[in-house]
Amino acid sequence: MKTLVKILKRSTAVGAVALAAFSLQPGAAQAQMAPGPSAAPPVVGGTPAAKGEFPWMVRLSMGCGGALYTKSIVLTAAHCVDGSGADTSITATAGVVDLNDSGAIKVKSTQVLQAPGYNGTGKDWALIKLAKPIDLPTLPTATTSAYDKGDFTVAGWGAAREGGGQQRYLLKAQVPFVDDATCKSAYSDLVAGEEICAGLMDTGGVDTCQGDSGGPMFRKDDSGAWIQVGIVSWGEGCARPGKPGVYTEVSHFAGDIKAGADQLGS
Numbered sequence: 166m167k168t169l170v171k172i173l174k175r176s177t178a179v180g181a182v183a184l185a186a187f188s189l190q191p192g193a194a195q196a197q198m199a200p201g202p203s204a205a206p207p208v209v210g211g212t213p214a215a216k217g218e219f220p221w222m223v224r225l226s227m228g229c230g231g232a233l234y235t236k237s238i239v240l241t242a243a244h245c246v247d248g249s250g251a252d253t254s255i256t257a258t259a260g261v262v263d264l265n266d267s268g269a270i271k272v273k274s275t276q277v278l279q280a281p282g283y284n285g286t287g288k289d290w291a292l293i294k295l296a297k298p299i300d301l302p303t304l305p306t307a308t309t310s311a312y313d314k315g316d317f318t319v320a321g322w323g324a325a326r327e328g329g330g331q332q333r334y335l336l337k338a339q340v341p342f343v344d345d346a347t348c349k350s351a352y353s354d355l356v357a358g359e360e361i362c363a364g365l366m367d368t369g370g371v372d373t374c375q376g377d378s379g380g381p382m383f384r385k386d387d388s389g390a391w392i393q394v395g396i397v398s399w400g401e402g403c404a405r406p407g408k409p410g411v412y413t414e415v416s417h418f419a420g421d422i423k424a425g426a427d428q429l430g431s
């Protein structure tokens with residue numbers, strides 16, 4: 166799977182993680198000071214989302230997340246797809262928190278547009294055109310850096326702990342913004358102009374994780390509406406102290422994403 170390629174490339178310790186006993190109580194991870202496996206539910210350190218809470222949230226069949234950019238276009242990560250062009254291999258599941266919900270809306274892809282120039286570093290965004298529109302609210306993207314700060318919400322069906330399995334129920338968590346200088350100190354290969362970091366530097370314990378890739382990181386705008394500021398991209402392990410999550414900086418690519426969507430025909 167594409168996601169694994171990225172993980173192996175980016176996080177040295179992932180392979181070593183399965184060994185540890187993840188038997189701490191939920192919430193204990195926040196108090197855990199030493200680096201090491203953090204235990205805690207969802208996304209890592211999150212809680213279950215309510216049905217309809219994030220109506221634009223999509224699960225993609227290759228094991229990634231995404232958000233409805235328009236009713237017929239999903240915004241996800243470039244590393245979740247195989248390139249650009251006709252592609253009917255992806256199924257988007259929407260309208261549910263429980264992936265086994267019989268009421269889930271499932272729509273196939275017709276085309277994929279991977280960020281022009283994507284080569285595995287930065288530019289981690291892609292658009293997936295759906296065979297038919299999904300009649301659910303969309304998630305507007307940030308077009309300026311004004312919202313690249315504060316506390317963000319993340320959600321996904323990915324692992325609830327480093328090395329853990331995918332989740333049946335959508336999980337959500339809150340992560341604070343981490344400035345570029347601090348994030349660069351954690352990751353020398355950060356592409357600061359194209360990536361935005363979030364997480365608990367001191368304690369770890371809350372983060373996105375494998376399988377959350379492509380999903381949105383979002384917050385409220387000044388009018389109280391949800392706005393997407395990030396796309397789950399990578400990190401070293403999950404929820405480790407000193408190792409924040411790295412997200413595609415959506416505001417930086419807003420123009421390119423819009424042009425891509427126009428190309429796909431929204």
Ligand code: ARG
Pocket residue numbers: 168169171172323372373374375376377378379397398399400401402403404409410411
């Ligand atoms: N690359 C991962 C995926 O494909 C996402 C990892 C996010 N990691 C993190 N520590 N925030 O699902």
